[in-house]
Amino acid sequence: MTIAENLADLMASVVANEDFTEAVMQLSDKTRLCFWHRVGERGAKSVGPEGQEEQGGLADGILKQIKMFRLNSKHLDIEFEDGSRWDQPVPLAEDP
Secondary structure, X not given: OOHHHHHHHHXXXXXXXXXXXXXXXXXXXXXXXXXXXXXXXXXXXXXXXXXXXOOOHHHHHHHOOEEEEEEOOOXXXXXXXXXXEEEEOOOEOOOO
């Protein structure tokens, strides 16, 4: 199984902010992958479940295997160390 296939199996949800500069992907263990891509700034981090943000969990394992990513209004495109890709449109987060 590729890393991209593994991610697809583990992903519970993914949403982006209104201007598609940030996206949050929640995994089945409630850990999150947080992506940001603005002019001159690109990064990703793993965050544990709410109240336990320092825990790595599944998100930390996936993060360590990311080679490159792009986030824009068309998609979140993640390339992994094994050469596989997760490339999907990302819906906007709903207003609270």
